[in-house]
Amino acid sequence: MGESPRAAREALVESRRLRFGTRADRRGAWLVLVLFGIATLVALPLYRIRVSCLPSLRCTSQAGPPAAVAGIYVFTTSGVLRLCYWSVAFIIVFSITFAHYRRLNAMTGVRGKTRPMIRIGLLLLALVLVAGGLIVPLGIRLGAFGTAPLLIIAVSLAVLAVYERSAGTVGLVGGYWILAAFSLFYNDANELRRVHLGGPFTGSWSLLPNLVVPGTYLILTGLLLLSSHRRFLRPMRQSGVSHD
Amino acid sequence: MTDAAAELDEIVHQRSRLGILAVAYEVESVDFSYLQRNLQLTPGNLNGHLTALESVGLIRVSKSFRGRRPLTSISITSAGRKAFRAEIARLKAIIARADAADVARSSDRPVSRATLRDPPLRTT
Numbered sequence: 001m002g003e004s005p006r007a008a009r010e011a012l013v014e015s016r017r018l019r020f021g022t023r024a025d026r027r028g029a030w031l032v033l034v035l036f037g038i039a040t041l042v043a044l045p046l047y048r049i050r051v052s053c054l055p056s057l058r059c060t061s062q063a064g065p066p067a068a069v070a071g072i073y074v075f076t077t078s079g080v081l082r083l084c085y086w087s088v089a090f091i092i093v094f095s096i097t098f099a100h101y102r103r104l105n106a107m108t109g110v111r112g113k114t115r116p117m118i119r120i121g122l123l124l125l126a127l128v129l130v131a132g133g134l135i136v137p138l139g140i141r142l143g144a145f146g147t148a149p150l151l152i153i154a155v156s157l158a159v160l161a162v163y164e165r166s167a168g169t170v171g172l173v174g175g176y177w178i179l180a181a182f183s184l185f186y187n188d189a190n191e192l193r194r195v196h197l198g199g200p201f202t203g204s205w206s207l208l209p210n211l212v213v214p215g216t217y218l219i220l221t222g223l224l225l226l227s228s229h230r231r232f233l234r235p236m237r238q239s240g241v242s243h244d
Numbered sequence: 245m246t247d248a249a250a251e252l253d254e255i256v257h258q259r260s261r262l263g264i265l266a267v268a269y270e271v272e273s274v275d276f277s278y279l280q281r282n283l284q285l286t287p288g289n290l291n292g293h294l295t296a297l298e299s300v301g302l303i304r305v306s307k308s309f310r311g312r313r314p315l316t317s318i319s320i321t322s323a324g325r326k327a328f329r330a331e332i333a334r335l336k337a338i339i340a341r342a343d344a345a346d347v348a349r350s351s352d353r354p355v356s357r358a359t360l361r362d363p364p365l366r367t368t
Contacts, residue, residue, distance in 0.1 A: 003335075008335040011259060012332065012336065012339065014263065015263065015332065021282065022271060108278065110267075110273075110274050
């Protein structure tokens with residue numbers, strides 16, 4: 001077929017432009033990030049640790065941090081409340097996400113895939129509920145006591161980022177993965193205190209950084225995505241695409 | 245190339261149809277109005293292209309209602325994905341061949357003294 005290189009180049013450029021424009025039009029991950037960020041921060045009071053001393057055991061200090069020394073302190077946090085909270089929070093976030101993408105579809109006319117993210121998120125949530133209290137290697141406690149919901153968020157967002165095919169979203173979600181991993185290690189046994197990285201967050205609010213850092217990160221990156229998305233769409237809409 | 249492959253190639257080769265496939269390639273489904281707006285085609289023209297693509301199984305067209313408004317959604321089939329990728333590869337090959345020919349031509353051309361003194365800036 002005798003197509004000129006110039007015509008081929010034009011067809012390729014136009015096709016790329018259409019693909020980028022379409023991808024941009026179906027993107028809506030910013031809201032999901034913000035919602036998960038809010039859900040993480042709202043969970044904060046549920047992560048307050050009440051440290052009490054069992055009468056039968058010797059307690060060396062009064063308001064001690066959740067020590068890594070086993071057997072001295074017991075934690076009395078409401079794991080059931082946490083599980084209930086996260087179950088409801090995930091269902092709400094996924095429902096809003098679904099509605100948000102439906103609305104986006106009605107507004108723009110393009111429909112992306114959100115079901116895989118919701119399916120994987122709910123599956124992981126069910127797994128965590130089933131495995132509540134299970135301690136996996138490295139001392140990470142799933143379910144009632146740990147910060148496993150952050151891992152569910154990380155996996156769900158990774159699936160969403162892959163389906164949105166946005167390098168920016170993938171990068172930001174990658175950053176969240178690092179924070180989620182950090183939070184899992186900075187667990188209720190406060191592992192990082194052993195290497196003197198515990199900082200001022202000891203005692204009842206020892207889990208504060210686990211939630212505040214990733215939660216704030218999600219909200220900020222969500223807003224960043226929104227603003228960059230708007231900046232990107234403006235010139236796309238102004239330039240338009242012409243076909244003969 | 246078989247007759248069927250040649251026919252498929254001819255269908256995808258058309259600019260507007262390639263545009264339809266490019267958009268549909270990126271999403272689960274796309275509305276008729278979105279394609280019309282972005283490809284700047286008349287409804288009749290777009291309909292013709294969609295019929296051509298649907299007849300060879302490159303896209304699926306489904307009709308439904310959103311509220312009271314009729315809604316036509318277009319989604320790409322796996323054959324459509326394959327055909328689109330093949331067309332993009334073909335276009336890239338044409339460009340690569342032309343670029344290679346340009347390089348070969350420029351290396352055969354005798355270099356003038358003026359060019360040696362002031363080499364031209366490459367603008368790509």
